[in-house]
Amino acid sequence: xxxxxxxxxxxxxxxxxxxxxxxxxxxxxxxxxxxxxxxxxxxxxxxxxxxxxxxxxxxxxxxxxxxxxxxxxxxxxxxxxxxxxxxxxxxxxxxxxxxxxxxxxxxxxxxxxxxxxxxxxxxxxxxxxxxxxxxxxxxxxxxxxxxxxxxxxxxxxxxxxxxxxxxxxxxxxxxxxxxxxxxxxxxxxxxxxxxxxxxxxxxxxxxxxxxxxxxxxxxxxxxxxxxxxxxxxxxxxxxxxxxxxxxxxxxxxxxxxxxxxxxxxxxxxxxxxxxxxxxxxxxxxxxxxxxxxxxxxxxxxxxxxxxxxxxxxxxxxxxxxxxxxxxxxxxxxxxxxxxxxxxxxxxxxxxxxxxxxxxxxxxxxxxxxxxxxxxxxxxxxxxxxxxxxxxxxxxxxxxxxxxxxxxxxxxxxxxxxxxxxxxxxxxxxxxxxxxxxxxxxxxxxxxxxxxxxxxxxxxxxxxxxxxxxxxxxxxxxxxxxxxxxxxxxxxxxxxxxxxxxxxxxxxxxxxxxxxxxxxxxxxxxxxxxxxxxxxxxxxxxxxxxxxxxxxxxxxxxxxxxxxxxxxxxxxxxxxxxxxxxxxxxxxxxxxxxxxxxxxxxxxxxxxxxxxxxxxxxxxxxxxxxxxxxxxxxxxxxxxxxxxxxxxxxxxxxxxxxxxxxxxxxxxxxxxxxxxxxxxxxxxxxxxxxxxxxxxxxxxxxxxxxxxxxxxxxxxxxxxxxxxxxxxxxxxxxxxxxxxxxxxxxxxxxxxxxxxxxxxxxxxxxxxxxxxxxxxxxxxxxxxxxxxxxxxxxxxxxxxxxxxxxxxxxxxxxxxxxxxxxxxxxxxxxxxxxxxxxxxxxxxxxxxxxxxxxxxxxxxxxxxxxxxxxxxxxxxxxxxxxxxxxxxxxxxxxxxxxxxxxxxxxxxxxxxxxxxxxxxxxxxxxxxxxxxxxxxxx
Numbered sequence: 039x040x041x042x043x044x045x046x047x048x049x050x051x052x053x054x055x056x057x058x059x060x061x062x063x064x065x066x067x068x069x070x071x072x073x074x075x076x077x078x079x080x081x082x083x084x085x086x087x088x089x090x091x092x093x094x095x096x097x098x099x100x101x102x103x104x105x106x107x108x109x110x111x112x113x114x115x116x117x118x119x120x121x122x123x124x125x126x127x128x129x130x131x132x133x134x135x136x137x138x139x140x141x142x143x144x145x146x147x148x149x150x151x152x153x154x155x156x157x158x159x160x161x162x163x164x165x166x167x168x169x170x171x172x173x174x175x176x177x178x179x180x181x182x183x184x185x186x187x188x189x190x191x192x193x194x195x196x197x198x199x200x201x202x203x204x205x206x207x208x209x210x211x212x213x214x215x216x217x218x219x220x221x222x223x224x225x226x227x228x229x230x231x232x233x234x235x236x237x238x239x240x241x242x243x244x245x246x247x248x249x250x251x252x253x254x255x256x257x258x259x260x261x262x263x264x265x266x267x268x269x270x271x272x273x274x275x276x277x278x279x280x281x282x283x284x285x286x287x288x289x290x291x292x293x294x295x296x297x298x299x300x301x302x303x304x305x306x307x308x309x310x311x312x313x314x315x316x317x318x319x320x321x322x323x324x325x326x327x328x329x330x331x332x333x334x335x336x337x338x339x340x341x342x343x344x345x346x347x348x349x350x351x352x353x354x355x356x357x358x359x360x361x362x363x364x365x366x367x368x369x370x371x372x373x374x375x376x377x378x379x380x381x382x383x384x385x386x387x388x389x390x391x392x393x394x395x396x397x398x399x400x401x402x403x404x405x406x407x408x409x410x411x412x413x414x415x416x417x418x419x420x421x422x423x424x425x426x427x428x429x430x431x432x433x434x435x436x437x438x439x440x441x442x443x444x445x446x447x448x449x450x451x452x453x454x455x456x457x458x459x460x461x462x463x464x465x466x467x468x469x470x471x472x473x474x475x476x477x478x479x480x481x482x483x484x485x486x487x488x489x490x491x492x493x494x495x496x497x498x499x500x501x502x503x504x505x506x507x508x509x510x511x512x513x514x515x516x517x518x519x520x521x522x523x524x525x526x527x528x529x530x531x532x533x534x535x536x537x538x539x540x541x542x543x544x545x546x547x548x549x550x551x552x553x554x555x556x557x558x559x560x561x562x563x564x565x566x567x568x569x570x571x572x573x574x575x576x577x578x579x580x581x582x583x584x585x586x587x588x589x590x591x592x593x594x595x596x597x598x599x600x601x602x603x604x605x606x607x608x609x610x611x612x613x614x615x616x617x618x619x620x621x622x623x624x625x626x627x628x629x630x631x632x633x634x635x636x637x638x639x640x641x642x643x644x645x646x647x648x649x650x651x652x653x654x655x656x657x658x659x660x661x662x663x664x665x666x667x668x669x670x671x672x673x674x675x676x677x678x679x680x681x682x683x684x685x686x687x688x689x690x691x692x693x694x695x696x697x698x699x700x701x702x703x704x705x706x707x708x709x710x711x712x713x714x715x716x717x718x719x720x721x722x723x724x725x726x727x728x729x730x731x732x733x734x735x736x737x738x739x740x741x742x743x744x745x746x747x748x749x750x751x752x753x754x755x756x757x758x759x760x761x762x763x764x765x766x767x768x769x770x771x772x773x774x775x776x777x778x779x780x781x782x783x784x785x786x787x788x789x790x791x792x793x794x795x796x797x798x799x800x801x802x803x804x805x806x807x808x809x810x811x812x813x814x815x816x817x818x819x820x821x822x823x824x825x826x827x828x829x830x831x832x833x834x835x836x837x838x839x840x841x842x843x844x845x846x847x848x849x850x851x852x853x854x855x856x857x858x859x860x861x862x863x864x865x866x867x868x869x870x871x872x873x874x875x876x877x878x879x880x881x882x883x884x885x886x887x888x889x890x891x892x893x894x895x896x897x898x899x900x901x902x903x904x905x906x907x908x909x910x911x912x913x914x915x916x917x918x919x920x921x922x923x924x925x926x927x928x929x930x931x932x933x934x935x936x937x938x939x940x941x942x943x944x945x946x947x948x949x950x951x952x953x954x955x956x957x958x959x960x961x962x963x964x965x966x967x968x969x970x971x972x973x974x975x
Contacts, residue, residue, distance in 0.1 A: 120218055120219055120220065120233070122485070123219060123220065123221035124187070124188075124191075124194075124219065126221075126445065126484050126485065127180060127184070127221045127223075127251070128180065128183065128184030128187050128188065128219065128221065128251070129184060129188065129194075130184075130482075131178075131180040131181040131184045132145060132180075132181055132184030132185040132187075132188050133145060134146070134178075134181055134312070134349075134353075136315065136316050136319045136320055143198065143199050143202055143203055144312070144315055144316075144319070145181060145185055145203045145204075146203075146204070146308050146311050146312040146315065147204070147305040147307065147308015147309065147311060147312060148178065148181075148182050148185075148299075148303075148305050148308055149204060149209060149305070149308070150303050150305070151171070151182055151297050151299060151303040151305070152182065152185070152186065152205070152209035153208050153209050154169075154297050154303065155169065155171070155182070155186055155211070155279065155297065156186075156208065156209055156210065156211050158279070158295065159190075159211050159212060159215050159247070159279075160211075160212060162245070162277060165295055166271075166293065166294055166295045167270075167271050167274050167276070167277050167278065167293070167294075168267075168271045168277070168278045168279075168280060168290060168293050168294030168295070169278075169279050169280070169294055169295045169296070169297065170280045170281075170282055170287045170290060170291075170294045170295070170296045170297070171183055171279070171280070171281050171282075171297045171299065172281075172282055172283065172284045172287035172296055172297065172298050172299065172300075173283070173284060173298065173299035173300045173347065174283065174284055174300055174347070174348065175283065175348075175350070175380075175496070175497055175498040175501070176348040176349060176350025176351055176380060176496060176498050177299040177300050177347055177348055177349065177350075178299060178349040178350075179251065179281040179282075179299060180251055180252070180281060181349070182297075182299070183249060183251050183279070183281050184251075185198070185203065185205075186211055186215075186249070186279075187216065187219045187249055189205065189210060189211050190211040190212065190213060190214065190215035190216060191214075192213050192214060195213065215247060216247050216248060216249045216279075217237035217238075217240045217241045217246040217247055217248060218233055218234070218236060218237035218240070218246075218248050218249075219248075219249045219251075220233050220234075220248065220249065220250045220251070221251050221252055222250050222251065222252045222253050222255060222256040222259075222262065223251075223252040223255035223256065224255065224256070224257065224443070224444060224445070225256055225257060226256070226257045226258065226574045227256065227257070227258050227261045227262040227265065227266055228574065230250070230256065230262060230266065231266050233248075234246070234248060234266065234270070234276065237276075238275075238276070245274070245275070245276060245277055246276045246277070247276070247277045247278075247279070248276055248277070248278055248279070249278075249279045249281075250267075250278060250279070250280050250281070251280075251281035252281060252282075253267070253280050253281065253282045253286065254282050254283050254286040255497070257574070257578075258962070259286065260667075260961075261914065261940075261961070263286075263289050263290065265913070265914045265940075267280070267290065268290065268293065271290065271293040271294065272293065278294075280294065284298070284300065299347060300346075300347040304347040305347075306342060306347075309342045309345065309347070309349060309352050310335075310338050310339060310342045311338075312349065312352065312353070313337075313338040313341045313342055313345075313352045313353070313355075313356045314334055314335065314338040316352075316353055316356035316357060316360065317334055317337060317338060317356045317359065317360050318334065318360075320356065320357050320360035320361070321360060321361065324360040324361075325360070325362060325363060325364050325365045326359075326360060326365060329365055333365060333368070336368055337359065337365060337366065337368070338356075340366075340368075340372060340373035340376075341355045341356055341359070341373065341376070343373060344373050344376045344378055345378075350380060350496055350498060351378065351379070351380060351383065354380060354383040354384070354387070355376055355377075355383060357387070357479070358383060358386065358387040358390070361387070361390070361391055361394075362390070362394075363394065379498075379502070380496065380498040380499050380502060381498070381499060381501075381502025381503070381505070382502075384433075384480065384499055384502065385429065385433070388428070388429035388432050388433065388477060389425050389426055389429040390425070391425075391429075391476070391477070392424065392425040392426075392428035392429055392432075392476075393421045393422050393424070393425025393426075394421075394425075395425075396420070396421040396424040396425055396428070397418060397421035397425075400420055400421055431469070432473055432476070432477050432480075433503070434457050434458075434460070434461040434463065434465070435453075435454075435457045435465065435469060435470065435473045436473070436480060436481060436494060436499075436503055437457065437460060437461075437503045437504075437506075437512075438453060438456045438457045438460060438516075439453075439481060439492055439493050439494050439500070439503075440494050440499070440500040440501075440502075440503035440504045441503075441504060441509075441512050441513065441516065442491070442493065442544075443543070443544035443547045443548065443575075444486045444491070444540070444543060444544055445484045445485065445486040445491050445493060446482075446484050446486065446491030446492045446493030447491055447492055447493070447540070448486075448489050448490065448491050448492075448538065448539070448540050449467075449470060449490060449491075449492065450489075450538065451523065451538075452519075452520075452523070452538065452540060453470055453492070454466050454467050454469055454470045455519065455523070456515070456516065456519045457469075459515055459518075459519050460512060460515050479495060480494065480495050480499065481493070481494065481495070482494070482495050486539075486540075486543075487539050487543065489539055489540075491540075509551070510551065510552050510553045511552075513548045513549075513551040513552035513553075514552040514553075514555065516548040516552070517545065517548050517549055517552055517555045517557065520537075520538075520540070520541045520545050520548070521545075521557050523538075523541075524536070524537045524538075524541060525537070532560070532564070533566075534561070534564050534566040534567035534570070535566035535570075537567070537570075542567065542570035542571055542572075543571070543572050543575070544572075544575065545561075545571075546558075546561075546571055546572070546575045546576040546578065546579040547575045547578065547579065549579045549583075550575075550578050550579040550581070554579075554583055554584060558579060558580075558583050559585070559591065559594045562594055562597040562598050562601065562632075563593065563594065563597055563631050563632050563635065564635065565620065565632060565635055565636040565637070568601055568604075568620060569616050569617060569620060573605040573608045574605075576601070576605070577602065577605055580598055580601075580602070580660070581660055581663055581962060581964045581966075583598075583660060584660065585659070593629065593630065593631040593632070595659065596627050596628060596629035596630075596631075596632070597624075597627075597629045597631065597632040598659075599627045599629070600620070600623040600624045600626065600627040600629045600632065601620070601623070603623040603626065603627065604616075604619045604620040604622070604623035604624075607619035607622075607623075614640075614642065614643060614644070615643065615644065615645075617636075617637075617639050617640060617643060618639045618643045618644075618645055618646045618647065620636070621633075621636060621639050621646065621647060622647045622650065624636065625647060625650040626650055658934070658956075658958065658966035658967050658968040659966065659967055660964050660965070660966055660967075661682070661694060661696065661699070661957070661965045661966065661967050662684065662692055662694060662701070662964070662965050663962075663963055663964045663965075664684065664686040664688065664690045664692065664963035664964075664965075665686070665688050665690065665963055666686035666687040666688025666689070666690060666963055667686055667687045667688075667942060667960075667961045667962075667963060668684055668685075668686055668942050668943050668959030668960055668961070668963060668964075668965060669685055669686055669687050669712070669713055669714055669716075669942065669943075670684075670685050670713065670714070670715065670716035670943060670959075671683065671684050671685075671716070671943040671944075671945050671957065671959045671965070672716050672717055672718040672727075672945075673718075673945045673947045673957070674718045674719070674720055674725060675720070676720055676725050676740075676741070678950075679695055679696075679697040679698065679950070680695075680696045680697050680947045680948065680949050680950075681693060681694065681695055681696065681702065681718075681725075681740075682694050682696050682945065682947065682957055682965070683716060683718050683727055683740075684959060684965055685713040685716045685729055686713065686963060687712045687713065687714075688706070688712075689706045689707040689711045689712065689713060689731075690705070690706050690707075690713075691703060691704075691705055691706070691707065691713070691727075691729065692704045692705075693727070693740055694965075696947060696949060696955070696957070696967070697949050697950050702740065702741075703740065703745070707729070707731075707736070711731040711732075711734065712731055712732070713729050713730070713731055714730060714731060714732070714762050714763065714811070715728070715729060715730030715731075715735075715762045715763045715764035715777065715811075715813075716728070716729050716730075716764065717764050717765045717766050717775075717813075718740070718766075719766035719773065719789075721766075721773050721789070721790075722773070722790060724739050724740075724741070724742060725739070725740040725741055726738065726739060726740070726747075726766065726773075726775075726789055727739075727740050728764045728766065728775050728777075729764065730752070730762040730763065730764040730777050730779075731762060732762055732779070733751060733752060734749060734750070734751060734752065735749065735750045735752050735762075735764060735775070735777045735785065735787070736748070736749040736750075737749070737775060737787065737789065737792055747792040748787075748792040748793070750785070750787065750794050752777050752779055752781075752783075752785050762777060762778065762779045762811070763777070763778050763811040763812070763813040763826060764776065764777045764778075764813075765813045765814070765815050765824055766789065766815075767815045767822050767824070767837055768822070769822055769837055769838060770838075772788065772790075773788075773789040773790060774786055774787065774788065774789060774795075774837070775787040775788075775789050776824060776837060778800075778811070778813065778824070778826060778835065782799060782800055783797040783798065783799060783800065783840075784797060784798040784799075784800055784835065784837070784840040785797050786798065798839065798840030799840055800835065800840045800841065800842050811826055811827050811828075812826070812827040812852070812853065812854055812855045812896070813825065813826045813827070813855075814855055814856060814857055814866075815837070816857045816864045817864070818834060818863060818864060818880060819863070821836055821837075821838060822836075822837045822838065823835060823836060823837065824837055825845075825855055825857070825866060826842075826855075827851070827852040827853060827854070827855050827868075828844070828851075828852060832844070832845040832846075832852055832855065832866060832868060832878055833845070834880065845866075845878060845879075845880050846878070846883065846884055849870075849872060850870035850871055850872030850874060851870060851871045851872075852868045852869070852870055853869055853870060853871055853893070853894060853895050853896060854867075854868070854869035854894060854895060854896035854897035854898075854910075854911070854944075855867070855868050855869075855897070856897050856898055856899045857899070858877070858899055858906065858924065859899060859901050859906060860901070860906070861879075863879065863880055863881055864879075864880070865877055865878065865879045866878045866879075867887075867897050867899055867908050867924075868884075868897070869890075869894030869895070869896060869897040869910050869911075870893075870894055871893045871894070872893070873889055873890045873891070873892060873893060873894065874886055874888065874889055874890065874894070875887045875888040875890060875894055875897065875908065875910055877924075887908070887922075887924070888910070888920070888922065890910055890912055890920065891912060891915045891917045891920075892912040892913040892914065892915040892917075892940075893912065893913040894910050894911070894912060894913075895911050895912065895913055895940065895941055895942045895943070896910075896911045896941065896942060896943045896944045897909065897910050897911070897944065898944045898945055898946050898956075899924075899946075900946040900954070900970070902954070902970075902973075904925065905923050905924075905925050905926060905973070906923070906924045906925050907921055907922065907923055907924065907973075908921070908922055908923075908924055909921050909944050909946060909956060910922075910944070911940075911941030911942065911943065911944040911958055912940065912941055913940040913941075913961075914940040914961075915940075917932050917934075918934060918940065918941045918958065918960075919932070919934040919941060919944065919956065919958060919968070920932045920934075921956075921970075921971060923973070929973060931971045931973065934956075934958075934968055940960060940961045940962075941958045941959070941960055941961075942959050942960060942961050943957075943958070943959035944956060944957070944958050944959075945957045946970065953969075954969075954970035955967050955968060955969055955970060956968045956969075956970055
């Protein structure tokens with residue numbers, strides 16, 4: 039059934055808890071008491087549970103007993119989010135009301151866009167499964183989608199004044215067009231997947247139709263698009279109406295039709311009519327109520343010319359002019375003096391508004407002065423100065439709202455004080471009241487977890503306010519303020535239980551955006567904070583957290599590992615079960631300090647652990663966090679220490695001394711080029727590092743005084759391809775660097791001389807290569823060969839001649855390749871995008887070794903004693919890493935836990951004293967380190 043297929047895709051694509059087999063290191067015993075069943079070790083369904091008031095062995099329970107209740111709770115939460123999204127986002131934007139009454143509908147125009155959406159809704163067979171409503175910020179995407187959603191909702195349909203809005207039979211969607219409506223801003227991909235699963239169940243056997251706005255404003259938009267939306271569109275499991283900015287919309291262009299509100303579906307006439315309405319209706323004192331219709335029309339034309347397709351800019355300009363005492367002088371090109379960006383309009387409007395108020399007051403005070411001309415000039419000068427000061431005051435008070443997380447910043451006791459700390463001034467609640475009285479239209483009221491919060495009127499205004507020299511410093515200010523204003527116990531320790539809802543919900547996110555903060559160690563040892571925090575936000579902060587090297591942090595590390603385990607259960611269980619889940623994780627990881635600070639599990643809890651003897655799931659630590667996806671990693675030893683080089687699709691390069699836990703190189707290639715190729719080699723007393731993008735190869739000396747040795751152009755000069763790979767190899771006794779792109783040439787470089795050699799033509803256009811091709815080098819038949827991943831298996835490229843040949847690797851695109859040690863002729867371990875791992879040999883048929891829980895992004899091989907182990911890194915799922923033996927079938931370990939991101943690269947390294955670790959580069963940009971597991975002899 040189609041609905042079942044979607045549910046499975048959502049569960050598997052984002053790791054919603056597949057029934058995975060336990061490896062030999064899984065938990066083995068647990069004693070608990072209570073009337074319900076439990077989640078053990080972060081997994082459902084794979085442990086023995088003993089239930090009874092005295093802890094006696096009663097029976098083994100299926101740990102999925104609460105799954106139905108948990109699903110209902112998630113669906114209830116999803117429905118509540120949908121109701122809030124309608125009330126807070128879709129309805130206000132759809133009304134486009136000039137008034138502040140919150141009920142008047144002033145939506146104008148967009149007839150062609152509405153008609154196209156209705157056609158897509160009513161004719162599934164004649165359209166693609168996806169339709170994107172795109173445009174720049176302020177183009178009116180949410181207004182259009184909000185109107186469609188309101189018209190299709192039977193409970194709201196009758197409240198829309200269709201004639202006033204201009205809706206007719208061609209622009210009226212069918213009732214109940216959508217199974218669910220989602221406003222994605224600030225939501226995690228997992229929360230959205232829950233809502234989609236809910237929509238699927240509501241649809242029954244029909245294909246669900248879902249509206250998702252602000253896709254590019256989700257917490258992890260790339261994850262949402264790649265792992266949720268694209269798979270659904272590819273197999274037709276759902277029909278999706280999406281709202282996205284123009285540039286992100288290109289990610290789904292091959293799967294969706296498009297309504298471009300700035301292009302073919304722009305509405306200049308609708309813009310002009312809306313501006314006319316705003317000019318007249320913004321205030322009762324508007325000067326445009328006293329002039330002719332022709333004058334209003336001329337001003338509206340000028341504003342529409344400046345605003346282009348942006349309804350937001352047109353509206354803001356009209357409101358600014360309507361606030362003046364007189365209409366503009368309509369001389370030729372009068373509109374040239376108008377600001378063109380939302381932030382510029384904000385600052386101009388504030389300055390003009392406060393200058394007018396001060397000028398009026400000063401003139402009244404100086405009415406009895408004899409020299410009226412001199413008095414007028416003094417009044418103007420003083421009013422302009424005071425106007426600028428008041429505008430700056432307003433901007434100071436608005437700026438914290440722009441940096442706030444969630445739906446906005448609460449008034450309470452946070453807003454004014456935080457604004458003052460950020461601005462280096464003193465503000466109190468009277469200043470907030472002043473702002474709301476004078477420029478309240480720029481600070482929109484909303485709700486978050488039952489609390490009143492405020493946010494900027496539009497994302498474009500927030501982005502302008504966030505344009506500061508050091509955004510991290512602003513978030514550090516947030517962290518310091520929230521921590522300082524948390525109540526304290528009598529002994530001086532912070533009472534996180536009494537912290538504000540905003541602190542519990544978003545402090546961790548501010549810590550992450552601040553680049554880390556020492557208070558996170560304290561937080562991880564406070565159970566009250568851990569139980570109140572939003573798990574995915576705190577996990578995000580932990581991804582980039584670096585523990586201090588100057589003191590003993592073993593208890594903090596144990597607490598972090600315990601929380602990572604508990605957070606997996608928090609996602610699946612009701613809030614009343616969280617204390618028991620955290621208690622179980624704390625006992626499992628022997629986090630003694632955290633355990634000593636925990637209160638007893640409440641008696642009302644459906645279960646609690648009495649005694650635990652469980653091996654903890656492995657939880658790695660973060661070595662570093664890049665801003666882009668980790669695309670390549672390369673490990674090398676130098677001077678007796680282990681190093682790891684890492685690059686990203688944002689052009690970042692880092693080289694770490696893993697033994698010393700410190701960076702050696704940290705930088706970005708000019709232009710932030712997507713780096714798809716990386717290799718390192720030790721030779722001639724130097725460590726050479728090479729990187730490649732679609733059109734550039736660069737050579738570096740890692741420890742040399744002048745690290746950049748050379749750079750060369752490769753590929754097509756105008757190529758937008760991300761296809762390239764580099765590798766070092768010794769050919770005829772000389773150290774060479776090779777680069778392969780999709781242009782059909784094997785580029786060669788002399789490493790020691792840092793010079794380019796003549797390229798070799800390959801027998802084909804290299805169309806087998808795709809983005810982020812993997813390459814390793816090994817002798818085959820006595821000749822050096824590059825082994826390259828390909829759509830059609832594995833390609834062997836002769837580095838002396840450039841000739842390539844296909845080595846069958848089974849179906850599916852090969853993403854990761856490694857040579858299996860001790861094989862002659864060489865055999866290769868190949869991980870594929872179709873969830874499989876193969877053993878490939880040039881002289882025989884490939885053999886499938888494993889079926890993995892998700893796409894295999896990379897593989898590595900490690901020999902220990904008489905065993906050879908394979909390590910596979912997976913795309914988004916609950917099982918990011920899997921280790922299995924190539925010499926002892928059936929031996930595997932898969933209890934590496936990380937719920938945050940997919941693994942894109944894996945490398946096994948041996949540190950000092952024989953300590954072996956697994957490094958996992960993630961699509962989130964984090965590089966995490968796990969201990970290589972102990973395996974039975």
